[in-house]
Amino acid sequence: xxxxxxxxxxxxxxxxxxxxxxxxxxxxxxxxxxxxxxxxxxxxxxxxxxxxxxxxxxxxxxxxxxxxxxxxxxxxxxxxxxxxxxxxxxxxxxxxxxxxxxxxxxxxxxxxxxxxxxxxxxxxxxxxxxxxxxxxxxxxxxxxxxxxxxxxxxxxxxxxxxxxxxxxxxxxxx
Numbered sequence: 587x588x589x590x591x592x593x594x595x596x597x598x599x600x601x602x603x604x605x606x607x608x609x610x611x612x613x614x615x616x617x618x619x620x621x622x623x624x625x626x627x628x629x630x631x632x633x634x635x636x637x638x639x640x641x642x643x644x645x646x647x648x649x650x651x652x653x654x655x656x657x658x659x660x661x662x663x664x665x666x667x668x669x670x671x672x673x674x675x676x677x678x679x680x681x682x683x684x685x686x687x688x689x690x691x692x693x694x695x696x697x698x699x700x701x702x703x704x705x706x707x708x709x710x711x712x713x714x715x716x717x718x719x720x721x722x723x724x725x726x727x728x729x730x731x732x733x734x735x736x737x738x739x740x741x742x743x744x745x746x747x748x749x750x751x752x753x754x755x756x757x758x759x760x
Contacts (some may be wrong), residue, residue: 587659590684596717598683599672601635602661603627604692607663608640612648621655623648624679625663627671633711634718643671644679661689668692670710 596602605627611693625643647657661682663669672688673680682688690697696704 587685590687592713593648593717595672595684595688596714599634599678600675601637601641602630602633602671602714603629603637603641603673604633604668604670605629607665607667607669610663610665614650619706620646621648621650621653622646623663627663627669628718630668633714641673642679643673644676644681657725659685661686664688670697670707674759686721729741733737 590598607625608627608628610623616619624643625645627641628645629637629639629641643663645657645660645663646661647655647710651656661671668691670690671691672683674683686700690708691697691709692698695707697707697710698704
């Protein structure tokens with residue numbers, strides 16, 4: 587995986603938050619072909635963007651019953667950890683910008699990345715804030731709606747399934 591700079595992660599992210607992971611739950615998708623993990627974060631502070639007090643982060647992989655799926659470079663969240671995360675909208679949920687590189691653990695006024703490198707939280711936040719364009723600092727994140735990308739993909743897949751199974755309206759073409 588190509589190393590991403592904090593500045594690149596900041597530009598890619600729709601929102602950047604510091605918060606506590608309150609719940610972590612893995613579930614099969616509708617077709618039971620993939621496992622996704624849903625981590626609920628209680629937001630303490632929005633560094634970029636604005637939004638609700640809790641957010642759901644979706645990641646690939648996880649464990650459901652006796653079945654486990656591990657996906658390389660995907661961040662893993664643990665209940666009760668405090669994190670600083672760079673997030674992108676993904677329908678109703680959020681995904682982590684830069685995958686595992688977009689998750690930092692916050693402990694004792696320091697942030698720690700996946701390589702265990704620790705930096706002062708104050709210095710890290712200054713670097714992030716310097717990379718945020720002025721118009722993005724307090725821009726509200728759009729709420730999920732039927733116009734959101736996740737909904738379009740879902741209904742697009744339903745349409746393909748309907749056509750594949752002969753459920754679509756047929757027209758006579760002359």
